[in-house]
Amino acid sequence: MAGSTIAEPFDSALALAAAIRERKISPLEAMDTCLDAVAQCNPELNAVIWCDEEAARRDARDATDILTSTADPSDLPPFLGVPIPIKDLTAVEGWPTTYGSNAAPSAPSALSELVASALSRAGFVLAGRTNTPELGSITVTENLRYGITRNPWDTERTPGGSSGGAAAVVASGCFPAAHGNDGGGSIRIPAACCGLVGLKASRARVPSLARNWEGAAVEGVLARTIADAAAILDAISYLDPFAWENAPRPARPFQDEVGAPLDTLRIAYLTETPLGMASEPQAVSAVEEVALQCERLGHRVVELGSPLIGQDEVGEYLTAFIGLVSAGVAEFDLVDYKHLEPQNRAAYEAAEAMSSIAYRKAVLTLERISRLIVQRWTGGIDVLITPTIPIEPPLAGDVLAKVNEAGSSAVAEVVAMASFTSPFNVTGQPAISLPTAVSPNGLPTGVQLVGGPWGEARLIRLASALETTVGWQPWAEKLPQVYARRS
Numbered sequence: 001m002a003g004s005t006i007a008e009p010f011d012s013a014l015a016l017a018a019a020i021r022e023r024k025i026s027p028l029e030a031m032d033t034c035l036d037a038v039a040q041c042n043p044e045l046n047a048v049i050w051c052d053e054e055a056a057r058r059d060a061r062d063a064t065d066i067l068t069s070t071a072d073p074s075d076l077p078p079f080l081g082v083p084i085p086i087k088d089l090t091a092v093e094g095w096p097t098t099y100g101s102n103a104a105p106s107a108p109s110a111l112s113e114l115v116a117s118a119l120s121r122a123g124f125v126l127a128g129r130t131n132t133p134e135l136g137s138i139t140v141t142e143n144l145r146y147g148i149t150r151n152p153w154d155t156e157r158t159p160g161g162s163s164g165g166a167a168a169v170v171a172s173g174c175f176p177a178a179h180g181n182d183g184g185g186s187i188r189i190p191a192a193c194c195g196l197v198g199l200k201a202s203r204a205r206v207p208s209l210a211r212n213w214e215g216a217a218v219e220g221v222l223a224r225t226i227a228d229a230a231a232i233l234d235a236i237s238y239l240d241p242f243a244w245e246n247a248p249r250p251a252r253p254f255q256d257e258v259g260a261p262l263d264t265l266r267i268a269y270l271t272e273t274p275l276g277m278a279s280e281p282q283a284v285s286a287v288e289e290v291a292l293q294c295e296r297l298g299h300r301v302v303e304l305g306s307p308l309i310g311q312d313e314v315g316e317y318l319t320a321f322i323g324l325v326s327a328g329v330a331e332f333d334l335v336d337y338k339h340l341e342p343q344n345r346a347a348y349e350a351a352e353a354m355s356s357i358a359y360r361k362a363v364l365t366l367e368r369i370s371r372l373i374v375q376r377w378t379g380g381i382d383v384l385i386t387p388t389i390p391i392e393p394p395l396a397g398d399v400l401a402k403v404n405e406a407g408s409s410a411v412a413e414v415v416a417m418a419s420f421t422s423p424f425n426v427t428g429q430p431a432i433s434l435p436t437a438v439s440p441n442g443l444p445t446g447v448q449l450v451g452g453p454w455g456e457a458r459l460i461r462l463a464s465a466l467e468t469t470v471g472w473q474p475w476a477e478k479l480p481q482v483y484a485r486r487s
Helices: 013-021 029-043 052-071 114-121 166-173 188-194 228-236 279-295 311-329 342-353 357-379 398-406 413-420 422-429 454-470 472-478 481-487
Strands: 048-050 083-085 124-132 178-182 199-202 218-223 267-270 300-303 383-387 431-436 443-453
Touching: 013 228, 029 052, 029 083, 029 124, 029 166, 029 398, 029 481, 048 166, 052 124, 083 114, 083 166, 083 188, 114 178, 124 178, 166 188, 166 218, 178 199, 188 199, 188 342, 188 431, 188 443, 199 228, 199 454, 218 228, 228 300, 228 454, 267 279, 267 342, 279 300, 279 383, 279 422, 279 431, 279 443, 279 454, 311 342, 311 357, 311 422, 342 398, 357 422, 357 431, 383 454, 398 413, 398 431, 443 472
Parallel strands: 083 124, 083 178, 267 300, 267 383
Antiparallel strands: 048 124, 178 218, 199 218, 199 431, 383 443, 431 443
């Protein structure tokens, strides 16, 4: 990354993997460096809430043994020896999975979620758990069990959620990439708050043991570069013969789309939220700058003349999506719902009171509205540009207090932060947040690109072109506060 002062090989997962294959650094040395960085940053950030360091170093030694016993580097898995943490919503065999909650079971998980197994097969060394809001249900990373996770750029602010712990450890330089998942923006929102790349893949692109939120929730990572996001998507996406649905296979690896030439695209931009809220000036100007850059790249760019969701559908959408989220709260296994935080207890009670007919009607409502949204891509545009979030990251601690006080009522900051991201979980379209700007307050400002159905390849090509022409300003202009202090 041009202008970055982050030393190789920790500026990207691919760079670190290459250094390990070339034996410039061992997997154990990489792990030690990451764990040392966590020890320095975590007291300020509260991003890593559990880590078995002895097991992590043992697994790194095993990776070192594989490296030394393999004659041909091309026979090695692509990310051999690269450390990566796992979000505390996703099971890893033998690890505790607490969902950021006092209501969680104490026994370690009996099996791993498919994405954790895929990361291991790709050579990653799993190392520790990152914080999440309880059950991943809000857009900031704050809970009553572990407390507040803070933004490395400004520790008075939130890193977003629900993959905020993952974003904080990548933005602070502790890990080159971190696992996350996205049910309403939970990868893209923290990416925007922390100056990172956050790719949400298409529905059913990355296999899961079971569909979460009717397939709206998908697995992925927080990363610093498009190449990392694409290569890791290659590693975790595959045809699952046991799944109820699979996304169509790509024509070639997503990593091959990085830097590949683009045909002239029809690109629209939108700054009014789908729910009718105004975007703050820094979010609007960031979108307009990316739209201008796309025009300079030769694409046809227009402002979208009407919101994604008509006013008649806004109320229906919110009611149906809240119903989906409430039902999702009730999907967590072995949770003692009596000990949930107030907002999740209210959501569980709402889900328990919901009839199967009402739930089915909510899903059908979302499917109908989804069709209205996706028609934009079949009727004239290839990519849509929006703010990732229309506001600056809220102050750390504010949102948790508000949602616990509100119970089952919506909180303005949560609705605002998810207003541009959640519709594309419903539609299942791929979307990516890019860290293209800095606000006047010195905070990263993310811009979201949304592709057509199963359109990751085109999205990655465009994002890669913007990475070259725009550059990631947050990392190029200054380092996060916490990273700078650690350095």
